[in-house]
Amino acid sequence: MESDGSGQSRRATAEQIRRLAGFSTCEIADALVKLKHPTGGYVPDLERFSGSEEGNLVGEVFTVEMVDGRDTEAPKLEGHFVDEATPDTVLFILTPPHAKSASLGGLLATALHKKGVRGVVTSGRCRDLAELRALDFPVFARGHSILGQSPFTRPSRLQVPLTIAPTSSSSSSDLDFPPTTVHPFDVVLADLDGVVVIRPDVLDEAMDLAAKGREVDERCRQDLLEGKGVKETFKKHRGK
Numbered sequence: 001m002e003s004d005g006s007g008q009s010r011r012a013t014a015e016q017i018r019r020l021a022g023f024s025t026c027e028i029a030d031a032l033v034k035l036k037h038p039t040g041g042y043v044p045d046l047e048r049f050s051g052s053e054e055g056n057l058v059g060e061v062f063t064v065e066m067v068d069g070r071d072t073e074a075p076k077l078e079g080h081f082v083d084e085a086t087p088d089t090v091l092f093i094l095t096p097p098h099a100k101s102a103s104l105g106g107l108l109a110t111a112l113h114k115k116g117v118r119g120v121v122t123s124g125r126c127r128d129l130a131e132l133r134a135l136d137f138p139v140f141a142r143g144h145s146i147l148g149q150s151p152f153t154r155p156s157r158l159q160v161p162l163t164i165a166p167t168s169s170s171s172s173s174d175l176d177f178p179p180t181t182v183h184p185f186d187v188v189l190a191d192l193d194g195v196v197v198i199r200p201d202v203l204d205e206a207m208d209l210a211a212k213g214r215e216v217d218e219r220c221r222q223d224l225l226e227g228k229g230v231k232e233t234f235k236k237h238r239g240k
Helices: 014-020 025-034 106-115 129-135 200-225 230-238
Strands: 047-050 057-068 089-094 102-104 119-122 139-141 153-158 162-164 180-182 187-191 194-198
Touching (some): 014 200, 025 194, 025 200, 047 129, 089 187, 194 200
Parallel strands (some): 057 089, 119 139
Antiparallel strands (some): 057 187, 187 194
């Protein structure tokens, strides 16, 4: 198995992960923006395809890099990535952006679910939606497909940093949303609004800021329910 290459010395504790589950992705992203994270930890363009809409997916990341099936230069795995996945983690799969095939289907999801993996986030596609939903197995992806993984893509490396670029527009510019890098042992939080990734070394600070932000938002909400203006409410509670 590849090392993560991130120089990361800290890992999230079980208590930190339990606490994170009490926040929304929006609250954590807002906190990361305040901490000057260039993307707020946001991994854009992902939607929930299975798993309860009322719940969220939270856990330590186990990364999988997939490459084009025609790529003969990239490393090859000796075993299957599902067999290598660590229980109680969230599998995070990077798929070539041009791929139209799925990187996860019903059989692999069944094996991961049985193994105790918490869920899957992929920059690619999934398939067998009925099976995924019957399992109530959380899957977040950019789309779905009817094509399986082989021969279109193949897993190449495990537990390496993944750079997730947003879906490209017709013309690129310096104003494009920047990519987000996901490292092994980062923590992912995913819910109805989307997916955010947090480095363990800023987790406590981000959650503390998110808790304060929640209190401020609640005071704003109460004033707005009383019919007060948005500008005066935000100035009063947010200082702007």
